[in-house]
Amino acid sequence: MLLRSSLLAAGLYAAAPALAASADDWRSRAIYQLITDRFAMSNDSNTPCDTTERRYCGGSWQGVINHLDYIQSMGFDAVWISPVSANIEGNTTAGEAFHGYWYQDITALNTHFGSPDDLKQLSQALHKRGMYLMLDVVVNHMAAPKMPPEFNFQDFFHPFTDESYFHQPPCFANDSTTDPNVLEQCWLGDPNLPLPDLNTESQTVVDLLQKSIHDIVQTYQVDGLRVDTVKHIRKDFWPGWASAAGVFTMGEVIANDTSFAAPYTEVLDAILDYPSYFPMVSAFSSPQGQFGPFISQITASQKAYKNGLFLAGSFFENHDQPRFQSYTKDVALVRNGMTFPFIHDGIPICYYGQEQGYQGGSDPFNREALWLSAYQQEKPLVGHFKTLNAARKAAIKSSNGQFLHTPMKFYAIEQNSFAVSKPPMLALLTNIGSETSKSIVWNVPQAGFQPNEELINIFTCGQVMADGQGGVNVRSEYGMPQMLMPISAVQGSNLCPADPKRRVANMAGNREKMLSGAVLFGSVLFFFFRFWQF
Numbered sequence: 139m140l141l142r143s144s145l146l147a148a149g150l151y152a153a154a155p156a157l158a159a160s161a162d163d164w165r166s167r168a169i170y171q172l173i174t175d176r177f178a179m180s181n182d183s184n185t186p187c188d189t190t191e192r193r194y195c196g197g198s199w200q201g202v203i204n205h206l207d208y209i210q211s212m213g214f215d216a217v218w219i220s221p222v223s224a225n226i227e228g229n230t231t232a233g234e235a236f237h238g239y240w241y242q243d244i245t246a247l248n249t250h251f252g253s254p255d256d257l258k259q260l261s262q263a264l265h266k267r268g269m270y271l272m273l274d275v276v277v278n279h280m281a282a283p284k285m286p287p288e289f290n291f292q293d294f295f296h297p298f299t300d301e302s303y304f305h306q307p308p309c310f311a312n313d314s315t316t317d318p319n320v321l322e323q324c325w326l327g328d329p330n331l332p333l334p335d336l337n338t339e340s341q342t343v344v345d346l347l348q349k350s351i352h353d354i355v356q357t358y359q360v361d362g363l364r365v366d367t368v369k370h371i372r373k374d375f376w377p378g379w380a381s382a383a384g385v386f387t388m389g390e391v392i393a394n395d396t397s398f399a400a401p402y403t404e405v406l407d408a409i410l411d412y413p414s415y416f417p418m419v420s421a422f423s424s425p426q427g428q429f430g431p432f433i434s435q436i437t438a439s440q441k442a443y444k445n446g447l448f449l450a451g452s453f454f455e456n457h458d459q460p461r462f463q464s465y466t467k468d469v470a471l472v473r474n475g476m477t478f479p480f481i482h483d484g485i486p487i488c489y490y491g492q493e494q495g496y497q498g499g500s501d502p503f504n505r506e507a508l509w510l511s512a513y514q515q516e517k518p519l520v521g522h523f524k525t526l527n528a529a530r531k532a533a534i535k536s537s538n539g540q541f542l543h544t545p546m547k548f549y550a551i552e553q554n555s556f557a558v559s560k561p562p563m564l565a566l567l568t569n570i571g572s573e574t575s576k577s578i579v580w581n582v583p584q585a586g587f588q589p590n591e592e593l594i595n596i597f598t599c600g601q602v603m604a605d606g607q608g609g610v611n612v613r614s615e616y617g618m619p620q621m622l623m624p625i626s627a628v629q630g631s632n633l634c635p636a637d638p639k640r641r642v643a644n645m646a647g648n649r650e651k652m653l654s655g656a657v658l659f660g661s662v663l664f665f666f667f668r669f670w671q672f
């Protein structure tokens with residue numbers, strides 16, 4: 139024991155797991171994020187799940203295992219599951235702990251989701267498919283349904299059985315707090331549901347946290363960690379903890395400000411790209427959205443983060459933010475926005491339900507049960523994700539991995555459109571929307587293609603020829619995004635196969651528009667007929 143804790147104190151865990159996935163192993167991955175309670179039930183029964191009740195709905199690790207085909211067939215090769223440790227039981231002022239973020243015992247699993255064996259089997263099932271397991275973990279705090287002294291630390295928290303393991307006396311902080319003392323020393327939550335803040339200045343607490351993460355990663359053969367509330371712990375806590383974990387770490391630092399977020403990229407492998415998220419959603423959600431501030435934020439992060447934006451988690455939705463379709467249901471805006479994370483320098487993330495077109499607003503509405511969608515494969519956005527993942531893999535392969543080390547560059551920035559280049563990909567994006575009569579033209583003289591190179595728009599399989607300087611000049615259709623790649627780069631992938639019968643799958647993206655086109659054509663015929671009969 140003595141030896142163990144001195145090893146812990148010295149942070150000598152780094153060499154531990156032979157199979158552990160490093161940051162570089164994650165670079166090419168695409169992540170599917172899910173809330174275990176809401177993704178799939180073990181028995182696939184069609185149990186209702188009212189998000190407003192904030193109760194356990196019955197999803198489990200076995201349910202995830204049963205639906206790995208669904209995730210993998212969209213092209214995702216890593217799954218981020220919600221926290222697995224034992225949480226407070228029963229109802230609270232904010233409902234039950236179905237999301238997993240209210241820890242009570244970091245040495246035990248949450249039995250609502252299954253047994254230790256089920257979690258091991260999930261890890262094995264993923265590895266058998268060549269996929270990675272990412273666990274969501276909370277390090278900053280525990281949770282209680284009341285304030286001390288109404289509960290006794292000794293009976294309530296494991297292994298943090300003493301009051302001195304927590305920052306005292308209690309004071310409250312939140313996401314908007316900026317004063318570092320308050321941010322790191324005060325508790326999250328509120329007096330009805332406090333999140334007692336671990337005393338991460340105490341060496342005993344540091345040792346216990348390091349031992350716990352080391353054991354969890356080893357026991358369940360975890361490949362990477364999404365780390366909750368990172369900005370609420372002193373920065374120099376993190377390197378030792380990350381080294382005890384021994385796998386890729388991606389931290390949640392909720393911030394709008396690149397200069398606030400950047401130092402955390404020095405102490406963990408990467409962060410979720412929150413500073414780009416807020417201006418991105420605002421830019422894509424209407425024709426009034428501003429691309430300028432969004433692009434400045436991105437280019438600032440490319441400069442300020444340790445690895446640029448490489449390895450940053452690039453997400454368009456998650457469990458803490460309103461779903462994009464709660465802002466707008468315009469199919470063109472949705473498709474433009476969700477395309478961006480796949481040409482972003484970082485690791486693209488899909489939040490479960492995004493592919494089914496879920497529209498829930500802020501928590502708890504954004505935590506819908508996926509089984510109520512019946513996991514339909516024919517949904518248009520399922521097809522969009524398949525295409526995006528296939529395109530990114532083709533870009534990686536055809537560039538011999540260079541794509542993963544090439545920073546994206548922005549061109550042709552206009553009021554309602556811009557182009558982003560990351561060879562061999564060129565994305566042409568717009569927020570003009572599908573209802574517009576205004577036509578968008580992307581004129582990109584420095585698109586970086588070969589002179590007169592044959593290109594393909596991977597969403598429609600339509601062909602475009604680069605000009606004599608390798609530039610392009612392309613008009614938008616129905617406000618839809620375009621992603622151009624050289625035909626030579628997509629050969630051998632599932633994208634736009636030469637056999638027209640196999641193209642049907644790729645065209646799914648345009649089905650909605652084709653349908654509305656057919657309706658319009660039908661109405662014109664109808665009126666023509668009426669007129670003619672007169």
Ligand SMILES: *[C@@H]1O[C@H](CO)[C@@H](O)[C@H](O)[C@H]1NC(C)=O
Nearest residue numbers: 179180181182183185195196
């Ligand atoms: C399915 O599992 C849930 C939760 O474990 C349970 O409540 C329900 O009765 C089961 N349904 C069937 C049809 O077995």
Ligand SMILES: *[C@@H]1O[C@H](CO)[C@@H](O)[C@H](O)[C@H]1NC(C)=O
Nearest residue numbers: 191193229230231232233234
């Ligand atoms: C849980 O507690 C809250 C507040 O105390 C209450 O509003 C809610 O109805 C309770 N939910 C259930 C299912 O009992």
Ligand SMILES: *[C@@H]1O[C@H](CO)[C@@H](O)[C@H](O)[C@H]1NC(C)=O
Nearest residue numbers: 310311312313314315316320
């Ligand atoms: C966050 O905490 C500050 C005090 O630290 C308080 O003034 C503010 O109202 C809180 N914000 C929210 C959203 O709770």
Ligand SMILES: *[C@@H]1O[C@H](CO)[C@@H](O)[C@H](O)[C@H]1NC(C)=O
Nearest residue numbers: 313314392393394416417420
């Ligand atoms: C970031 O900015 C957005 C939009 O202005 C705002 O809604 C959000 O609360 C801000 N978040 C933080 C953490 O400051």
